[in-house]
Amino acid sequence: MTTFIISLCAILMLTTVSGLICRKVQLPEVIGQILVGILVGPALLNVLHMSDSLSLFSDLGIIILMFLGGVGCDLQLLKKYSKAAIIIACMGVVFPVAVMGGVSLLFGFKPIPAAFIGVVFSATSVSISVAVLKEAGLLDSKEGVSILGAAVADDVIGVILLSVMCTLVNTGSVDVAGLGMILLKQVLFFVAAAVVVVWVAPALMTLAGVLKAPSGIAVMAIIICLAMAWASNLAGLSYAVGAFFAGIAVSNSDYAEEADRYIEPVGDTLFVPVFFVGIGLQTTGVDDPKMIVFIVIMTILGVITKIVGCGLGGRMAGFGGASALMIGAGMVPRGEMALITAQIGFNEHVLGSEYYSTIIFIISLVTLVAPLLLKLTIRRVPGVGAVDGVAGETVATVGTTEASETSETSETVSAE
Numbered sequence: 001m002t003t004f005i006i007s008l009c010a011i012l013m014l015t016t017v018s019g020l021i022c023r024k025v026q027l028p029e030v031i032g033q034i035l036v037g038i039l040v041g042p043a044l045l046n047v048l049h050m051s052d053s054l055s056l057f058s059d060l061g062i063i064i065l066m067f068l069g070g071v072g073c074d075l076q077l078l079k080k081y082s083k084a085a086i087i088i089a090c091m092g093v094v095f096p097v098a099v100m101g102g103v104s105l106l107f108g109f110k111p112i113p114a115a116f117i118g119v120v121f122s123a124t125s126v127s128i129s130v131a132v133l134k135e136a137g138l139l140d141s142k143e144g145v146s147i148l149g150a151a152v153a154d155d156v157i158g159v160i161l162l163s164v165m166c167t168l169v170n171t172g173s174v175d176v177a178g179l180g181m182i183l184l185k186q187v188l189f190f191v192a193a194a195v196v197v198v199w200v201a202p203a204l205m206t207l208a209g210v211l212k213a214p215s216g217i218a219v220m221a222i223i224i225c226l227a228m229a230w231a232s233n234l235a236g237l238s239y240a241v242g243a244f245f246a247g248i249a250v251s252n253s254d255y256a257e258e259a260d261r262y263i264e265p266v267g268d269t270l271f272v273p274v275f276f277v278g279i280g281l282q283t284t285g286v287d288d289p290k291m292i293v294f295i296v297i298m299t300i301l302g303v304i305t306k307i308v309g310c311g312l313g314g315r316m317a318g319f320g321g322a323s324a325l326m327i328g329a330g331m332v333p334r335g336e337m338a339l340i341t342a343q344i345g346f347n348e349h350v351l352g353s354e355y356y357s358t359i360i361f362i363i364s365l366v367t368l369v370a371p372l373l374l375k376l377t378i379r380r381v382p383g384v385g386a387v388d389g390v391a392g393e394t395v396a397t398v399g400t401t402e403a404s405e406t407s408e409t410s411e412t413v414s415a416e
Helices: 002-024 029-040 052-072 075-080 083-104 112-122 126-136 142-171 176-209 216-234 239-251 256-281 291-316 323-330 335-347 351-377 403-406
Strands: 394-397 411-413
Touching: 002 029, 002 052, 002 126, 029 126, 029 256, 029 351, 052 126, 052 216, 052 239, 052 256, 075 176, 075 239, 083 112, 083 142, 083 291, 083 411, 112 142, 112 256, 112 351, 126 142, 126 216, 126 256, 126 323, 126 335, 126 351, 126 394, 142 176, 142 239, 142 256, 142 291, 142 323, 176 216, 176 239, 216 239, 216 256, 256 351, 291 411, 323 335, 323 351, 335 351
Parallel strands: none
Antiparallel strands: 394 411
16 A cells, blocks of 8 residues: 555656646647656666556546546537548558558568457557547547547447457357347447436436535536446446546536536546556567567557548548548557557467567557647647537638638538
């Protein structure tokens, strides 16, 4: 317990300093937090390691961050761009699986491990993008909700691909019945989530408001969040998916602002920094010089395949070039989803220990680059937070009255 408390104090102190530095040089704060983990972890100084307690705080950080992302998300806008999100997610899975799996074959990996590496890098950890979008105030932009929606769809596809790979490794064939059961669980979860969003959560939040118990609104919101995170995990999805839908459910009530006001400071102060530092702590150094070329190429491809795949998906869905580029950058982070998938591959003996540490290192590098890319692409999108009209109509974003006389950007977004 003493070690955990000291570790937690060190993390909070160091992330506070890194946050000040990042704001000074205009970088996303999550970059500083990940770098703190790399600095003090096994990769460099080796003075701090992930423990069970820190892992628990890290998991709670993911849940709270995605919950707050859901609270800040516009439900109507999410519905509007749901078809676009599915297209983006599909393209964002196809490219990494095909390209990174193919390149792994060229480096001498056998077909199954190579395909597994492709699946690892098809996973998106949107919690990192949520932090950047929150910082920029763009969670409720059309690009922001498309990234969030695509990440949920990506998670569903990723679970299915992971199940296929695991059955191939264990039995040499695909278990159709097992896949059917996974799909059934996921469908039941999304049906239940819809019921919670539309009826259950608003009623529970109203009840908490009427009872006027001390911190009743925040407590009820946390109960909904944890319950839905548990349910999504039960369905084979990540905790993050359930937490995100819990946030949407709370946002559909009259108490969304109050819940956000109470929960956000606790999450941002205590749990979320531990999550981002934890990514750095799971990074280990690579001793084999032969793997350096593999790391460089796979890191570059890890970024490019998501930007090109999801960006192309954005263009197919009707987004303009700058918006599609922002969406692609928002889908680059791998984080906890890729780490979990890689861990399963290691446990199933698909990835050897020497390759497992290399894959973890690549995941960390890609995740470190992602927030900076997203921030850079955000600047390229004109009027990025203004969304009007309905899906299928022309969405015009106009700056000031004077600017609109000289330049008006118009995009046709087909989300239906």
